[in-house]
Amino acid sequence: MAMTGATYDETGAGEITALLNALRGQRRHILGIIDGLGPEALRRPVLPSGWSCLGLVQHLALDVERFWFQAVLTGDQPVIDSLDATEDAWQVAPDVPAADVLERYRRETDRADEIITATPADAPLAWWPHHLFGPPHLHSHRDVLLHVITETACHAGHLDAARELIDGRRWLVLTEDREADRS
Numbered sequence: 797m798a799m800t801g802a803t804y805d806e807t808g809a810g811e812i813t814a815l816l817n818a819l820r821g822q823r824r825h826i827l828g829i830i831d832g833l834g835p836e837a838l839r840r841p842v843l844p845s846g847w848s849c850l851g852l853v854q855h856l857a858l859d860v861e862r863f864w865f866q867a868v869l870t871g872d873q874p875v876i877d878s879l880d881a882t883e884d885a886w887q888v889a890p891d892v893p894a895a896d897v898l899e900r901y902r903r904e905t906d907r908a909d910e911i912i913t914a915t916p917a918d919a920p921l922a923w924w925p926h927h928l929f930g931p932p933h934l935h936s937h938r939d940v941l942l943h944v945i946t947e948t949a950c951h952a953g954h955l956d957a958a959r960e961l962i963d964g965r966r967w968l969v970l971t972e973d974r975e976a977d978r979s
Contacts, residue, residue: 808916808917808918808938809916809917811917811938812912812913812915812916812917812937812938812941815938815941815942815945816909816912816913816941818945819912819941819944819945819948820909822945822948822949822952823905823948825949825952825955825967826853826856826901826948826951826952826955827898827901828967829952829955829956829959829965829967830849830853830955830959832965833849833959833962833963835893835894837849837962837963838850838894839851839888839890839894840962842958842961842962843957843958843961847886848888848958849955849958849959849962850888850894850897851885851886851887851888852886852951852954852955852958853897853898853901854885854886854888854897854900854901855885855886855951856901856948856951857885857897857900857901857903857904857905858882858885858900858904859885860944860947860948860951861901861904861905861907861908861944862875862904862907862908863875863879864908864940864943864944865907865908865911865912865940865944866907866908866911867879867923867925868921868922868923868924868925868934868940869911869915869919869921869922869937869940870911870915870922871921871922871923876923908944912937912941915937916937917936917937917938918936918937918938919936919937920935920936921934921935921936921937921940952967
């Protein structure tokens, strides 16, 4: 598959496709592990830090997907200007329906996917939040994508633990005793 002036692989498109597939798998995990939880369970903190499953999903929508792809990677000024409007994305206001938070996450991931697929792997960052992180430690689209995959996977693990504490459900079990299956 050829692109104008460069082959598909020279643009990093194959690499970006592979990384995007990994990110999509983690996003499915995020939504899958909370599937079936009612609004009360989604809002219930189960760890001393006080975050809820719904708060973590809102954090992923606003502080991860929107922040890293729209603000940092593309330099979208209205998004950058709105960053201070959310005081604490980990806390969902009581009047915000759970369905709205989940839909916002889906919209932010859809927008991020558009940016990811349109941006070469080596593209430099358009904006860096020096006030939050000091000098840049990420430098390209590839770096941001790897960071977001890692952060999303980490939070998927947090949701695994929270879900097990809420109702005992586990996402993936690899250690079940298979002896009974062999008889």
